[in-house]
Amino acid sequence: MPYKPKRSWVENAAVSLGLIRAGSEAVGGPARSNDTGRAGLPLARFPTPDQWDDFVEFDAHEWPRRAVPRHYRLAPTTCFNCESACGLLAYIDKETGEIRKFEGNPAHPGSRGKNCAKGPATINQINDPDRILAPLKRVGPRGGGKWQEVSWDEVLADIGGRIRKALQEDRRDEIVYHVGRPGAEGFIDRVLRAWGVDGHNSHTNICSSGARLGYALWSGYDRPSPDYANARFILALNAHLESGHYFNPHAQRISEGLARGAKMAVVDPRLSNTASLATYWLPTRPGTEAALVLAMAHVILNEDLYDKAFIERWVNWRETLAAAADGRLRPGARGTGLRPVSARVENPCKQSPVEDRCHSQDLGDTIEGFIALLKDRYAPFTPDAVAEECGVPAEQIVKIARLAAEAGSRFCSHTWRGAASAHLGGWQVSRCLMLLHALTGSVGTEGGCLPAGWNKYKASLINVPPPQNHWNELHWPREFPLTHYEMSFLLPHFLLEGRGKIDVYFTRVFNPVWTYPDGFTWIQALRDESKIGLSIALTPTWNETAFFADYVLPMGHGPERHDLNTYETHSGTWIAFRQPVLRAAVRAEGRQIRDTRDTNPGKVWEEDEFWIALTWAIDPDGSLGIRKYFESAKSPGTMLSVDEYYEYAFDRVPGLKETAAQAGLSPLDYMRKFGAFEVKKREYERHERRLSEKELEGAATDPATGVLTKAGHVVGVVLRNVAAGTGKMPVPPATLRTNLGGTGVSPVSDASGTGKMPIPPEVAVEGFATPSRRLEFFSQTMVDWGWGEYAIPWYIPSHIWEERAGSREQGREKTGIEGSRDQGIEGRQTAASGSNSSFSSLQSSFLEMCLLPTFRLPTLIHTRSGSAKWLNEISQRNPIWIHTSDAAELKLHTGDLVRVNTEIGYFVDRVWVTEGIRPGVVACSHHLGRWRRPQDPPASRWSGSVVQIDELEAGKWRMRQISGPQPFESPDPDSRRIWWRDGGVHQNITFPVHPDPISGMHCWHQRVTVERAKREDQSGDVFVDTARSMQVYREWMKKTRWPVGPGGLRRPLWLGRPLRPTDAAYKIDGGR
Incomplete structure (x- = not known):
């Protein structure tokens, strides 16, 4: 529902001067406005779609004389200047055929026509005088700085022949594609699987793997989708609003939530722009954030503010009690590999989570026993003790804990980089944060945190190759079975110490010499031709890594190539089309082109067409069984076109064909015209979605856990709807109130006609993507893979900490800022008290x-x-x-x-x-x-x-x-x-x-x-x-362990990973 934010003093002044009308439009309302300016001209946020083929705008250099009209064709695409993929409209001058500017696309459900500074700056990247316009090959020694132009045919023949030789000699692990932020969905996976290589490497482990693991252990989904706009309390362990994932779409929705009355607390040692707008700023000592969150859990538990019904239905409390009873919560015999938290006896926060105080108690098999266990395990995390540890006032910890509890199912939070990426054990930050959501029942709810997978559309792709039966230990070494994901930042160290070598190394949107830690070690590896045989930089511009490549191949910027985009920006689901806008404009004029090079500047290509052509160069006669995945189904024996590829994907998007037909368009033409499509407006409580008869056909139920399996895979869980205390699960009232998945289908039907919905004895539902199909407070995975001492959410002190005498923080104050957002930073008050607390290592x-x-x-x-x-x-x-x-x-x-x-x-x-x-x-x-x-x-x-x-x-x-x-x-x-x-x-x-x-x-x-x-x-x-x-x-x-998982596995089968291979490849002796 649209809401009306308060006008600022600037807007009030503009109203008094007659510059804008007093009845300003509500945020979230229609894209058009009936307002008029002082000159009586109509005001509109965006050109309407019927104007996109010929939009007239007067030359700004001639303003206010409306003397020089410019005619533009507007072509939609998506921004590639962060991972949000916000919508852009390219303004293409119909006279010159050049892109003049980029503005927001109002048809994009994620960004809704708004962009940050990075979106319009795309025009700078397009027109950069230093961009690379032709394929280049090094001359002289690698890194020597000398280059010569070569043709694309030479490039394809050389690289294709080298890859073909490696495949014929079964050197599959020597072919590597290393990407930063991909900004695309699925295309490169098809390529690597067609080649039969486990060759995908990424930048995730210098970005977000800490938070990913913490989230995945709870729900099976490795990132959250916060419903900020509908939240009542937001807890941000980052500088999220102005700079995090997903910056612009999330900033809009955080602002909407705050305008609707939500309160926000920001935990960040630095006063970010977000912190300056928050109700509470808690500048914790770096690395103590998990302790802060557990203190909030302590307050919620001991003040009985938790959602017992949600916990009883959806948390794996029975498994936890069983683990407590049989000793699986005891310390591992081999030690932790991390500095033992119990060593710091002077602070109660440093007690181990696996003390035996509960083990001797008879907690029974009841939800009350589980709550008692929680209270006992987190008893050391009192607000006072944690205030000493974190350096923030205890009363603020209590306040924000109560706000989270009061918000209940509308408590929303996020952490992505920040603390989770900063510290040893940072993955426990997101894990502890998810404990708060489990306690408040705010998982999958309106205003709460949804699993990201619910709000990302998984496209159906044409002729998908089978998974590869290979496991690349340069990317997935045995020491890191739980990593999320490839250990990419250790690649040069692995190469230099002789763990393997690379014959063909592609880098795309990736600059490790500059972005990664230890860049000089990267230089040492990159310049060593015995470690990396052929290095190929796919990039539109020069970067510090490309200087040490053998080929530098110019690929298009975002508006010069094709991609699918879909991200969890809010509680809905959308898909967007990144397309070469000049190619779209030429096509709209009825002109034919060969490929994207015909409309891109110079000899700049795009990745999709390059990969298709390279695959044909690798397998020109189809004898390797590779080329068939990139042949046209419409015209057998010819190369697959990008049009056919995306036509197949868009034809299978639910609802798109019908919507496109109403506009007289095919699904592909609809996406070319509008650039984005909303697949689902919202989706909540998908874990409560009842499985269909087709899904249940052939499924087996574990009588002890209710877990449903089918063809060897977990597909759901049977919940028993009987009163608590009988060993069976109750139905919470929220479930009976809520429509499932936005479908309008209630979880139970009223067959009696009385208006009272009967409770069936049991119901088979989707649940979460974990082995138990529930939210996993206790993780058997952590036990099975050698880290049983961290089987539950806990606080691991940072690597920054060490015991030393004295401290540079001795005697400093605990600091926290509280104030009304309307006051601004000047109106805030500092809550401080004396402290003998110490950031002991510094x-x-x-x-x-x-x-x-x-x-x-x-x-x-x-x-x-x-x-x-x-x-x-x-x-x-x-x-x-x-x-x-x-x-x-x-x-x-x-x-x-x-x-x-x-x-x-x-x-x-x-x-x-x-x-x-x-x-x-x-x-x-x-x-x-x-x-x-x-x-x-x-x-x-x-x-x-x-x-x-x-x-x-x-x-x-x-x-x-x-x-x-x-x-x-x-x-x-x-x-x-x-x-x-x-x-x-x-x-x-x-x-x-x-x-x-x-x-x-x-x-x-x-x-x-x-x-x-x-x-x-x-x-x-x-x-x-x-x-x-x-x-x-x-x-x-030396901190790592070498666990062999159950069944001789390298990694738990249920945990996600990019370019997932066959199940056989997961076995240490099963994959080649």
């Missing part, structure tokens, strides 16, 4: 601190924003945030240089002194510090610096900036107007790898010493010792 002459290196800026992207001039004019530097008290101790002022020392080197940067960060913590955004060497082609000159890189001796690397961004000559006149000279500092290259032994996540937060810069230091200086980085890598690898 000291050493008041220089040792925790570095938070992962926060994002709303205007920048990982590496893609380097070619966007507008974005770089807004944000060019990444200074060190430091608290005023720390700056005073170090006698620092804003702009002063500091040296930040890591385990393997240091970097030099300027400081920004602020109250907006917790004392004892420094922060540096990761977006900036792009570079090229003097011998490299011009690259990202809007943002990058020219640097000198020297290997002083074996493994000792130094980088020094020669110059920052400078004006340069190009067809774009703005290149002569660059006024900034600072492009930031490359910090990630100075970090060693920190693989979490359970989730596989790189733990980003760094223990650093901060000191005033040396006399010889310059801003941007970097030094790294890669011999030391290999030592740190080996130290962290």
Whole structure:
């Protein structure tokens, strides 16, 4: 339902001046408005679709004279400047055939016509004077900086022949496709499966694998879909609103929720834009977030604020009680591999979750016994004890816990990177967060957190190859059976220590030399041709990794290629079509083209067509059995076209064919015209969806657990609807009130005609995607795979912590901010009290601190924003945030240089002194510090610096900036107007790898010493010792275990993984 937000003082002033009408349109209302401006001209948010083929807009240079009309064709596509895939409309000048600008697509259900700064900046990337316009092959030594142009035919013949030889020699693990943010659904999986290789690698384990594992252990889904717009209380363990997943769509819905009266608490050591808008800001000590969440659980349990009916129906409490009874909750005999939490006896938060206090009790087999176990296990996490641990006031912990309980099923939360990606054991943050949702009954509910899979559409693809029967241990090593997902950031270390080699290595939307930790070790591996035989960078622009490739192949930006997109932006489900907009415009004019190269600039291609052509080059006669997956079904013996591929997918989207027919279009033409389609408006309580007779046919029920299996796979669970205390499960009132899955079908029918719906003795429902089909508080998977001491949600202290005498935080205050959102930051009050609490590990002459290196800026992207001039004019530097008290101790002022020392080197940067960060913590955004060497082609000159890189001796690397961004000559006149000279500092290259032994996540937060810069230091200086980085890598690898799972498995079959192979490949001796 549309709502009317309060007008700001600016809007009130505009009303009084007659600039806008007093009756402003409600947010969420129709896209058109009947308002008129002062000149009496109609105002509208967007051109209507009937205008998209010929939209007239007057040249802004002639305003206010409406003298030069411009005619545009509007073609929809999706943005590729983050993972949200927001809708864009390309304005194509009908006279010149050029793209003039990008604006929002109002037909897109996720973004609803709105974009952040990154969307319109797509035009900068399209017109970047430094973009690559033809295929290039290196000349001379790898990394030498010399290139020659080659034809696409040469490229296909060379790479195709090399892959064909590797496949014929059964060297399948030597073919690797390594991608950053893919921004597409399913296409590359078809390619790799057709080739029969387990060759998919990704960037997930430097992004989100910590949070993914915590969520997956609970529900089987590795990410949440928060229903912010309908929430009553939002808990954000991140800087989510302005920079996280999914930035623009989520920011809209968080704003809607707040406008409707929701309260929000933000847990973040840094005062982000989101925190400044929150009701509560809790700047916890980094790494203590799980303890904070468990203190909230303590309050909810001990004040009896939990949803008993939901817990009884949907949490695996019987399995938990059985585990407590038979000793599976006891400590493992081999130790943890992590620093034992029970070692810190002075703080009750550090007791192990597997103490034997409950084991001797007879808890029986009742929900009351389970609640008693919860209260007992989390008894140490009192608000007072956790306040000491986290450094925030106990009364604030109690307040936000009660707010979560009061919100009940409309309690909403999110964590993605932040704490979950920052610390050893960070995966327990999301796991503890899910405990709050289980206690409040806010899983799958309106205003709560939904599993992401409910709100993502899984497309039906043409002629899908069978799964590969191979397991690539360079990506999925045995030490990490629970990793989410590939251990990609350890690839160079694995190669350098002789675990394998790669013959053909593709990188796409991927720049590990700059983005990943330990970038100089990546350089060492990339330049070693005995480790990587042929390196191919698929990229529209130069980057630090492409400098060390053998081929650099120009692929289109987002509006220059085809993709399917679908993301869990809200409680509905949608699918969007990323398409080459100039190709769409040419087609609309009735002109024929050969492929996307005919409309892209230069010789720029697109990935889909490239992969199809490469597959034909690998198997030109079909003798390898590969080519058949990329042959046309309409015209056998010819190459599959992208039109036929997407036509097949869109023909099978539920409801699209009917909607398209009403517009007189085919499903493919509908998507070309509108760019997006809403598959489901909303979906709640899908776990309560009753299974159909067809789904139940041939299924077997486990009499003890009610789990339904069919053809060896779990498909649902039978819930018994009898009063509690009898050993059978009750039906909670919410289930009887709610329609299932948005279908309008009630869980039980009223056959009596009395209006009272009878409760059947049992019901078979979908449940969750776990082995028990319930939410798993106790995880037998953790026991089976050697980590039984963490079988329940618990707090694992960060790797930043170590016991030392004294502390730089000794005597500092607990800090939390509370205030009305309407007050603004000036109106907030600080809740503080004295404390002898200590961030015990951080000291050493008041220089040792925790570095938070992962926060994002709303205007920048990982590496893609380097070619966007507008974005770089807004944000060019990444200074060190430091608290005023720390700056005073170090006698620092804003702009002063500091040296930040890591385990393997240091970097030099300027400081920004602020109250907006917790004392004892420094922060540096990761977006900036792009570079090229003097011998490299011009690259990202809007943002990058020219640097000198020297290997002083074996493994000792130094980088020094020669110059920052400078004006340069190009067809774009703005290149002569660059006024900034600072492009930031490359910090990630100075970090060693920190693989979490359970989730596989790189733990980003760094223990650093901060000191005033040396006399010889310059801003941007970097030094790294890669011999030391290999030592740190080996130290962290010692934390891992080598478990062999049940049945000799490498990994639990029920846990997801990209490019899933055959079940046989999961067995250590089963896959090749």
